Every structure is written in C-alpha cells, then in structure tokens.
Amino acid sequence: MRAVLQRVTSASVSVDGAVIGELAIPAGSHGLVALIGVTHDDTPDTAVKLADKIWRLRILEGEKSAADLDAPVLVISQFTLYANTDKGRRPSWNAAAPGSVAEPLVDTVVAALRASGAHVETGRFGANMQVELVNDGPVTISLEVSEIALQGLRGRSELPTGFPMLPSVDGHVITDELVDEFRDDQA
DSSP states (O other): OEEEEEEEEEEEEEETTEEEEEOOOOTTOOEEEEEEEOBTTOOHHHHHHHHHHHHHOOOBGGGBOHHHHTOOEEEEEOGGGGOBOSSSSSOBOTTBOOHHHHHHHHHHHHHHHHHTTOOEEEOOTTSOEEEEEEEEEEEEEEEEOOHHHHGGGTTSSSOOTTOOOOOEETTEEOOHHHHHHHHHHHO
C-alpha cells in the first residue's frame, strides 16, 4: 500500500463542481493530504499500519505529527500510484488492485485514522475528482507498507507503532538477500 503525503495549508476535493471534502485548517497551521494507492496483496493490516504512519509521521510544524497537533487529513484514493512506466510510453496499471479490493482498504485507512482521533475528509472512490491544495514547504513524502513487511507480525494483538517502513520495488521488499541474488544474476 502506498501513500503520498503533502503538508498543506488548505485543501479540498470536488466532484462534478461540488466540494465534497474540505480541510478546516486554522491560519498558521497545517493539515495533510494523503493520496492512497492499493496493490493486490494489501490487507486490512497494511491499511491500519499505513494509517498509523500517516497519523504519527512528524512532518508538521515543530517536528510534530498530525496526532500531536490534531491536524485534519484529506484522504484521496489514487490507483495511479501503482503505475508502471518501465516499458513504452503508456503506463501499466497491472500493479493497482481492482476497485473491489481497493475501496474497502481505503475505507479501512479512513476508519483507522478516525479511530485514532483524526478529523478525516475524503474524496469519492472511483470518481473523477478535482483536488485543490496549497502544499506548504513544499513537503511531500512517499510511504509504502507491504504485506511482506507485516508477515512477521502475525499473531500479535496489535501492530507496533514503531515498525519500520521497508523500501520496495514493484511490491517486493528490498532485502540484503534480494540484492545479493540480483548481483549473482548479473555476474
């Protein structure tokens, strides 16, 4: 599961010319816009972990998190975060989960944020949306939580809040073993 976070001083989302979500941000404060992409092997666990990372990441004023400052969050589903542009000039969307998989997981991110105390506004899944925002800084952060990274956490009552985000390529976590295997293949 991927997210692109933007620290904003204002943000709204419209569908068919009507505003359906808008962040109420006091002057001098910030909120977050979270663009969320879902891939095939994502689960509710990955959605909860991503929500926790969004809520607790310290990218607001004074190195504070949205949780620290009670900053609002605008969540927008964006399957294009899983575009593959390796070949040709037309992106492939094969890595993006279909709507029947993605929509409930985006809803889980929203529910987990709200359960943590966040004020969350949303776009409309599958709609043609117009997102307006003022990115402050600019501060834009890419996050990824993979199911592979969470497999070792199965059976625990909850996911730890400090669990590290692991770098990945095409949904595969980059490990030392994977790097060694790649080098062996190239030799």
